[in-house]
Structures are given as C-alpha cells and as structure tokens.
Amino acid sequence: MSGLRARLHVPGRLDAEVLAETGDVLAVVGPNGAGKTTLLRSIAGLLPGSGDVEVAGRSWTHPPLLPRDRRVGYVVQGQALFPHLSARENVAFGLRARGAPAREARARAEAELERLGVGHLAGRRPGALSGGQAQRVAIARALATDPDVLLLDEPFAGLDVGVAAALRTELARHLADFAGVALLVTHDAVDALTLGTRMLVLQDGRVAQSGTPVEVAARPRTDHVARLVGLNVLRDGESLMAFRPSAVVLAPSEPVGSARLRWRGRVEQLTPHGDEIRVQVLTPDGVRVLADVTAAAAAELRLAPDVALWAAAKETAVTRYPAAPAPRGPVQSG
Ligand SMILES: Nc1ncnc2c1ncn2[C@@H]1O[C@H](COP(=O)(O)OP(=O)(O)OP(=O)(O)O)[C@@H](O)[C@H]1O
Secondary structure, three states: OOOEEEEEEEOOOEEEEEEEOOOOEEEEEOOOOOOHHHHHHHHHOOOOOOEEEEEOOEEOEOOEOOHHHOOEEEEOOOOOOOOOOOHHHHHHHHHHHOOOOHHHHHHHHHHHHHHOOOHHHOOOOHHHOOHHHHHHHHHHHHHHOOOOEEEEEOOOOOOOHHHHHHHHHHHHHHHHHOOOEEEEEOOOHHHHHHHOOEEEEEEOOEEEEEEOHHHHHHOOOOHHHHHHOOOEEEEEOOEEEEEOHHHEEEEOOOOOOOOEEEEEEEEEEEEEEOOEEEEEEEOOOOOEEEEEEOHHHHHHOOOOOOOEEEEEEEHHHOEEEEOOOOOOOOOOEO
C-alpha cells in the first residue's frame, strides 16, 4: 500500500476508516462537529492512541511516532504561523526540526515561498502579511518538508472571495504536483468537487459516504451532502459544469444576453429551501437544472408544476472541471 490506510478511533468523537492512494486529494466534508478536524489531528499524531495509521507501507502508530516524526504537512484552521518569526523562518522551522542544516533549510524555505508566489515577502513577519499571503506561507511551510500526507483544514476560510479564488486556483496546481496523499477539509461543495479526487463524508464521527465527488454529488446519502452539493452538476462534452441553484435565473421567455447559459424546460418540482423555493426544471433532453428563487419571484412567475419557462446562468457563476476518471477502490467506514 503506497498511500494512506488509517483506522481512527477517538471515543465519542470519531470512528472511521480512511483509505487513499498516492496522488489522491480526499475532500473531507460534513456538518460542524462531525469529526473532520479530529480526523486530521489523529493522523498528525496530535491525539495519541487514536487508532492505526499506515503511510507508504509504514506504521506510524506501532510503535507510535511523535507528531514531528510523521511525514505530515498540516495547514491548521485559522493559520498558526509563529508571530515572532519571519515568513522564511516559519517555513524553515519544520525543516530545521527535522535536522536540516540552517543554510539548506533557508534555501528550501525561500524556494517554497517563491513557488507559492510570496518569495518577495520572505523577510516579513505574519503580522505584516494579509490573510491570503499568510495562508500561502502556511501552505509553503506544510509543503517544504516533502510530506507524505498533506492535511489542509479549511484553507480558504476567512479569506475574501477574490483572494480565496486565486489561492484555490494555485492550490489546485500544487495538489496536482503533490506526490503524497492530501486531505482537504472544506465546507464548500465547489472545493470538494473541483479539488477532490475523492470525497469522504463524515457525520457524527462516522463515514456516511465516500466515492468520487461526482458519485457523491449524484447520489448524496446524507441531508448535509444533499444540501452541500445542492449544486447543478451538468456535463458539457468532456467537462462538467458546477453552479449553484442561487446563480440560476428563471424567466417566462428566452433571456437576452449572449454570455448566459440557458435551458428551456418545464417546472418538474417545487420544494421549500430555507427562505426560498427550490425549483427543478426539466428540459426536453432530460437535463435537470435547479434554481432557488424567492417566494415573491415564484409568485410573479406563477410557478407551478409543468409551467414552461427558461432557466439561465451567467458563465462567470459556472465552475468547469474535467469529468472524473474511473472510480478507484472505496474508502470505507469503520
Ligand atoms: N478537545 C476536545 N475535547 C473533547 N471533545 C472535543 C474536542 N475537540 C472537539 N471535540 C468534539 O469532537 C467532535 C468532533 O469535533 P471536530 O472539531 O473534529 O469537528 P469538525 O467536523 O472539525 O467541526 P467544524 O466543522 O465545526 O470544525 C465534536 O462533537 C466536538 O465537540
């Protein structure tokens, strides 16, 4: 087994088996308190005695390895850079702790910061960095030690939308190059679908579902995932398009504007969805598009089953990604 095999048990909090192969990016999703952070911390060795972990054919738990002896890069929730160290020293820290000579650690740290687009900020302390810059430093620090397992706990949380989008694009590149197994905790379905090669759904400390993102999105097995991936995921040739139902506009006649994707169809279903109404539109070719509209808009459009209408979405609201390759072996619950 070249990847990760873990059976994790933290009484009352987590009971899960995780299998991932080298090159996998496992998107870990689930409601608050489901055990996502506990899962990452168990793998990192921060919760001693919490189960069996085997990485690249080597046990990290029999005998138990200290966290610093595990080949892990961990980007914790809300960053934890050392405030009194420069970006360069923060990144070099882990290398020094693993015995790298100072010069070598410094050179590697600078190269890693450069790779993350923050090389020019190497001398700054975290207090003088923006949230997005600090997060890049945190990712550089996690990658600098060439970990076998990369743990990312909500890496885009708290960042401005534009900053998060830029970092997401960049992280996608680094994850594609990354030679180990990555676990990405996220509350964002688009992250799970675009960055994950597999998805692991946790609920009440257990694995509720696993599979490729497309499999999970197509047949959500928990309410949370259904809501989370309450996304439109439509095929467009060789790629998939994902967009939120809230990005879909309904109109009685064909919408104008060339940049819009549009579908003609009929209302198949209307369901309450929070403060809004979720409308399922069925096209003559069998494509289903979800739209969330306010009650006022639903009344104005006289929405009822079988009413003919148009659905449209702006191209800018659509995330496109390649259709997933054939599924690999299952990640199982414990
Ligand atoms: N230090 C702790 N001691 C005892 N229980 C804890 C501790 N940390 C977390 N828990 C509990 O363990 C469960 C899992 O928490 P965890 O933080 O792993 O969830 P999560 O899925 O990461 O949640 P979130 O999305 O809110 O970050 C929760 O019921 C939580 O209350």
